[in-house]
Amino acid sequence: MAGLASVLDRPGPPLWLLAELTYRCPLHCVFCYNPVDFARHEQELSTADWLRVLREGRELGAVQCGFSGGEPLLRDDLEELVAEARRLGYYTNLLTSGVGLTAARAAALKAAGLDHVQLSFQDSTKEINDFLSHTRTYDLKQRVAKMIRDQGWPMVMNVVIHRLNIEHVDRIIAMAAELGAEYLELANTQYYSWAEVNRAHLLPTHDQLKRAEAVTDAWRERLAGKMKLFFVAPDYHEGQPKRCVNGWGSTFLNIAPDGTALPCHTAGMLPGLSFPNVREASLREIWFDSPGFNRFRGTGWMKDPCRSCEHRERDLGGCRCQAYMLSKDVDAADPVCSKSPHHHLVQEAVADAERRAAAGEPPAQPIVFRDRASSLKLTTCR
Numbered sequence: 566m567a568g569l570a571s572v573l574d575r576p577g578p579p580l581w582l583l584a585e586l587t588y589r590c591p592l593h594c595v596f597c598y599n600p601v602d603f604a605r606h607e608q609e610l611s612t613a614d615w616l617r618v619l620r621e622g623r624e625l626g627a628v629q630c631g632f633s634g635g636e637p638l639l640r641d642d643l644e645e646l647v648a649e650a651r652r653l654g655y656y657t658n659l660l661t662s663g664v665g666l667t668a669a670r671a672a673a674l675k676a677a678g679l680d681h682v683q684l685s686f687q688d689s690t691k692e693i694n695d696f697l698s699h700t701r702t703y704d705l706k707q708r709v710a711k712m713i714r715d716q717g718w719p720m721v722m723n724v725v726i727h728r729l730n731i732e733h734v735d736r737i738i739a740m741a742a743e744l745g746a747e748y749l750e751l752a753n754t755q756y757y758s759w760a761e762v763n764r765a766h767l768l769p770t771h772d773q774l775k776r777a778e779a780v781t782d783a784w785r786e787r788l789a790g791k792m793k794l795f796f797v798a799p800d801y802h803e804g805q806p807k808r809c810v811n812g813w814g815s816t817f818l819n820i821a822p823d824g825t826a827l828p829c830h831t832a833g834m835l836p837g838l839s840f841p842n843v844r845e846a847s848l849r850e851i852w853f854d855s856p857g858f859n860r861f862r863g864t865g866w867m868k869d870p871c872r873s874c875e876h877r878e879r880d881l882g883g884c885r886c887q888a889y890m891l892s893k894d895v896d897a898a899d900p901v902c903s904k905s906p907h908h909h910l911v912q913e914a915v916a917d918a919e920r921r922a923a924a925g926e927p928p929a930q931p932i933v934f935r936d937r938a939s940s941l942k943l944t945t946c947r
């Protein structure tokens with residue numbers, strides 16, 4: 566075991582570089598994973614900065630480059646960045662709501678060498694899709710799905726699953742099949758950022774999850790060989806922590822719109838840690854030498870129950886952001902783990918969802934849409 570731990574402590578290259586080009590977004594999704602304080606970080610890297618980041622990432626050994634946001638199509642230089650990423654030899658993908666994609670832009674991105682587009686839907690119904698994103702985007706997404714097919718990109722669809730759409734999983738899969746999707750990711754909500762703010766509205770019951778999983782399994786058999794279905798397990802109901810971002814500082818390098826380099830989307834909220842900006846340091850210095858990226862590498866930082874746990878190399882203590890959000894201790898075991906002294910916090914949240922479902926009782930607080938005003942308000946109050 567000591568040998569394995571030392572391998573985990575020694576970082577390899579960041580295989581996956583995620584370029585979060587902007588926090589601007591025409592949608593206002595209630596489960597958005599962008600930081601709740603995004604409105605306080607509106608500055609964006611220039612095209613020249615991003616081109617340098619792409620080059621440095623490739624020199625470090627990154628092989629996949631994702632362009633996300635916010636809505637990355639709001640950046641006019643997206644085609645230029647994709648072309649450079651492709652020239653450097655990355656496998657490139659675009660994570661988009663579809664807003665801003667026209668047939669001309671799709672053709673330009675294809676010509677630039679974009680390998681793959683992941684299109685998000687909020688639901689199979691127009692009513693819930695448009696409610697959850699607080700925009701009228703359902704019809705547009707159907708048109709964008711056709712543009713993706715027309716360009717010959719693999720049709721990859723992503724739908725975040727939660728209490729407000731989980732009963733629609735059957736129709737969501739049927740819609741993906743009708744649109745010609747080759748992959749569908751049913752991503753059960755993880756309670757970070759805006760989803761954490763809205764957790765009482767989004768957390769499903771155990772029975773709802775079991776039914777959704779059974780429906781997915783039935784479709785998986787029916788669609789074998791035509792469409793791949795991924796049902797991303799919800800850790801609140803599992804009792805086992807996930808190996809978040811495949812291990813802190815092991816694989817994933819996230820560059821926020823303002824140039825802050827992060828080991829995950831939300832690490833910027835962790836107290837006592839600082840993360841460098843690509844304007845001030847090279848990616849090599851950031852990845853190998855910065856205290857923020859080294860803070861939770863491997864297993865040396867752990868305390869009990871993680872330190873003496875037989876699963877410590879498997880899950881690496883779970884998610885640091887979730888540990889902090891729930892326990893206010895960045896070094897604690899992830900409270901979704903049944904061995905965590907804070908596990909009761911997760912159990913209480915699930916029990917509250919079960920109780921309210923049985924009573925037909927809505928959450929006391931209103932749902933909060935992701936927008937600038939809410940971002941400023943929430944980060945002043947907190």
Ligand code: FES
Nearest residue numbers: 809829884885886
């Ligand atoms: Fe930050 Fe899991 S989301 S470590």
